[in-house]
Amino acid sequence: MPTPLLEAQEVVKHYGQVHALDGAAFTAQAGEVVALIGDNGAGKSTLVKILSGAVAPDAGRVLIDGEPVRLSGPLDAQRRGLETVYQDLALAPDLDAAANLYLGRELYRRGLLGRLGFLNRAAMREAAVEAFAELGVSLRDVGVSVASLSGGQRQSVAVARAVAFASRLIFLDEPTAALGVVQRGHVLDTIRRVRDRGITVVLISHNMPEVLAVADRVEVLRLGRRVASFTAARTSVDELVGAMTGALDTIGEAA
Ligand SMILES: Nc1ncnc2c1ncn2[C@@H]1O[C@H](COP(=O)(O)OP(=O)(O)O)[C@@H](O)[C@H]1O
Ligand SMILES: [Mg+2]
Structure with missing residues (x-):
């Protein structure tokens, strides 16, 4: 594998008693669409906020082009070519x-x-x-x-x-949740166009058919940890749901 454009290693973020992230990992390669999936509360939005500089992790590392970085805020991430559509907009x-x-x-x-x-x-x-x-x-x-x-x-x-x-990477945290079918299709087309310009897209979505239609890879978070990653062309909705819920713990290239 080439050096990832963006990587998270052993990222921890606690909010009081809540372990939003508990040693989470994440990888995005240049030019791919990678979906980040997981049940409600799995830590997806928290991970996006950390990778986009909006929230500082309690522990762990964020690497860009293989180099550890300490993002000082969203502007710092933007200057490095990373743009974010937050779930709360x-x-x-x-x-x-x-x-x-x-x-x-x-x-x-x-x-x-x-x-x-x-x-x-x-x-x-x-x-x-x-x-x-x-x-x-x-x-x-x-x-x-x-x-x-x-x-x-x-x-x-x-x-x-x-x-x-965006010049390098876009985070989209549930960008189609409020959209009708037609607009949803336009957003998916836009994701493909952006990827074809060589820009990485990190897509968070609950819509598994949508994920499989547009993503090259899928990474799964559960309880604040990465539990699996899949090549989209070689997985299924059942397998993704199994990994999200923990029902299929033996399947997938566990990370
Ligand atoms: N600012 C915050 N303050 C307190 N708890 C938070 C905060 N942000 C997230 N959490 C908690 O962290 C956990 C993970 O949340 P989140 O990252 O939003 O998950 P997801 O996006 O996968 O649904 C949840 O239990 C959530 O309630
Ligand atoms: Mg979320």
Whole structure:
């Protein structure tokens, strides 16, 4: 195996008595779609938060390109090319969809003497319309505040933002949970397109057929530990569910 783009080793995170992660491992190779699955409370979102710099682990290591890193925060991860769609989205509800797309990375017009001038709203809107169209989302107006959008539309705004800026890897924590069948298909198409650009996608999903349709590999978390990893083409929904629940402890390439 080549050096992984991103790796977690023996990661521990406790919240009081709750052992969210108890020596968790995770591996993402460059250019693959890897699904991270597990029952509710298995620690998936906590692991994503640690790998994306939002939460500091109590113990363990995060490696990028084989080098141990200490992420100082989400911006640090973004600077390294890692973008995240958190399960709880982290959008700014009072801003419109275009502004959310560029939150913290606004486009400016050149001002006098080359200084940064006014926000280039027209350019941001144009890019936002394009990004949303790629996801098959028709926002009647990218200028309406995100608070007035449906759950599915908000989810698409968050995915569009990550896709627009990721250069190496995107975490998608249950990105299709609030979507209808058609939009779900667009997100899966987008995941494949992003992978075809050479960007790694880490997909968290409860939808096993969706996982098998889009992932190259599947890693399974249970009770805060990686318990199995599978090549998607060589596994089944039954096997994945068995690994998630512990019913099939002898099956799979246990990690
Ligand atoms: N900020 C937090 N404070 C306290 N407990 C938390 C926090 N975040 C997660 N947990 C707990 O850690 C465990 C793992 O949660 P989570 O990572 O969200 O799991 P998953 O995403 O797999 O459903 C759960 O028991 C959850 O209640
Ligand atoms: Mg979660």
